[in-house]
Amino acid sequence: MVAAPAAAEETRFTQGVFWKVERDGRPASHVFGTIHLSDPRLRELPEQVRQPFIAAHVAVFELPDDPQGPALMTQAMMLSDGRQLDEILGPELFATVAQAATRYNLPPQALRPLKPWALSLFLVAPPAEMARKARGEKSLDEWLRSEAQRRGKPVHGLESYREQIAVFNEMTEAEQVAMVRDLVADSAKAENEFAALFQAYMKSDIGAILDQVNDMSGVSDQEAAERFRQRLIYDRNVTMVTRMQPYLADGQAFIAIGAAHLPGEGGVLDLLEKQGYRVTRVY
Numbered sequence: 001m002v003a004a005p006a007a008a009e010e011t012r013f014t015q016g017v018f019w020k021v022e023r024d025g026r027p028a029s030h031v032f033g034t035i036h037l038s039d040p041r042l043r044e045l046p047e048q049v050r051q052p053f054i055a056a057h058v059a060v061f062e063l064p065d066d067p068q069g070p071a072l073m074t075q076a077m078m079l080s081d082g083r084q085l086d087e088i089l090g091p092e093l094f095a096t097v098a099q100a101a102t103r104y105n106l107p108p109q110a111l112r113p114l115k116p117w118a119l120s121l122f123l124v125a126p127p128a129e130m131a132r133k134a135r136g137e138k139s140l141d142e143w144l145r146s147e148a149q150r151r152g153k154p155v156h157g158l159e160s161y162r163e164q165i166a167v168f169n170e171m172t173e174a175e176q177v178a179m180v181r182d183l184v185a186d187s188a189k190a191e192n193e194f195a196a197l198f199q200a201y202m203k204s205d206i207g208a209i210l211d212q213v214n215d216m217s218g219v220s221d222q223e224a225a226e227r228f229r230q231r232l233i234y235d236r237n238v239t240m241v242t243r244m245q246p247y248l249a250d251g252q253a254f255i256a257i258g259a260a261h262l263p264g265e266g267g268v269l270d271l272l273e274k275q276g277y278r279v280t281r282v283y
Contacts, residue, residue: 013269014207016281017259018049023277027251030056030282031268033259034144035201035209037129038137048283056254059148060247061141062240063164064157076165077118084112089177096184103127116176117168123183126191144256156247158240158257167231175224186218204283206259210267213260234266241271248277 013019022028030052035042045053053059063069079085086094086108097119098108104127111119122130133139138146148155171179183190193212200208213233219225240257247253261268273279 011207011210011264013263013267013279014210015204016283017201017204017206017262018046018052018281018283019262019269020280020282021248021272021277022251022280023248023275026249029248029251029253029255031262031272032144032254032256033206033262034140034256035198035259036139036141037198038132038139039129039198040137041202042140043143046283052282053144053147053254054151055252056148056153057250057252058154058156058247058254059145060156060158060244060253060255061145062157062159062257063141063161065145065149065155066157066161069161072161073165076169077115077121078113079115085114085116086112088116088173089180093177093181093184097123097180100184100187104130115168116173116180117171119180120168120183123180123187124190124194126194129194141256148254153254158243158255159236163239167228167236170231171224171228175221175228178221178224179228182218182220201259206263209260210263233260237261237266237268237271241268241275 017033019031020028021031032049032053066072079088085097089097094108094111098111100123101108101111104122106122145155186193197209197212200206200212213229216222216225240261244253244255247255257268264270269279
C-alpha cells in the first residue's frame with residue numbers, strides 16, 4: 001500500500017497530461033492522463049498526443065471493453081436488501097438530495113432504489129455533462145477506446161468493473177451517508193468547482209486536479225474520506241503500475257488513465273520512475 005502524501009509535501013509531476021515512458025533501450029510507451037467527461041472539445045487531441053496514439057501497437061485503459069460492465073455497475077448501484085434510499089438518509093437529508101437532483105430532471109422515485117454512494121456519480125457533475133451521457137455520448141476514455149478499435153489496435157484494461165465497484169461498495173453505510181451529506185452541503189459550489197477542474201485539465205495542470213482530490217475542506221468525516229481517497233487513488237495507482245508492466249516491456253503502448261492518478265508522491269509517474277523508467281513530459 002502506498003500512503004497518501006501529506007498536503008504540505010511538494011508535489012511532483014504537476015504539469016503535463018502526456019508522458020513518454022522508457023527503460024533499458026526498449027521502445028518507448030506513452031501514458032496519457034484523461035478526464036472522464038464527454039465534452040467534445042476533449043476529442044481535439046493535440047498533435048503531440050495524436051501521433052503517438054496512431055503509432056501505438058496497443059491501447060490500454062483503466063477498464064476493458066466489457067459488454068457486461070455497465071450492467072454490473074448499474075446493478076451495484078441498486079439497494080438489494082428491501083430498503084430504500086430515503087429510509088437510509090432520513091427524510092430531511094433525502095429531501096435535500098431530491099432538491100439537488102431536480103437539476104438533472106431526476107424525480108424522487110428514481111433516487112429511492114439507489115445506494116447512497118451512487119449519488120456521488122452524478123451530484124458532482126454539471127447537468128450538461130449528465131445530459132450528454134444520457135444521449136449516449138462517449139467520455140474521452142470511451143472515445144479513445146473506440147478509436148483504437150476502429151484502427152485495429154488490441155485494447156486492454158488494467159482493472160475490472162468489479163474492482164472499481166468494490167472501491168465504493170467497501171465504504172460503510174455511515175461513510176456513504178456522510179459523503180452524501182457533504183455533497184449536498186457543497187452543491188452550490190459544485191458547478192464552479194467542476195468548471196475549475198475542467199479548465200485545469202485543459203491547461204494540463206494535473207497538480208490542480210490532485211489538489212482538488214486532496215482537498216478536505218467541507219468534509220465531515222476526514223478519516224473516512226482519507227480511507228476512500230487511499231482506495232480510489234493510491235491503491236489503484238499501485239495496481240495499475242503493476243499491470244501495465246507487460247505492455248511497457250513490449251513498448252509502443254498508449255496507456256490512458258485518469259489524470260488524477262499521474263501526479264504526486266505515490267502517483268503513477270512517481271511509481272514508474274522509482275522502478276527505473278525514464279519519464280519525460282511530451283505535452
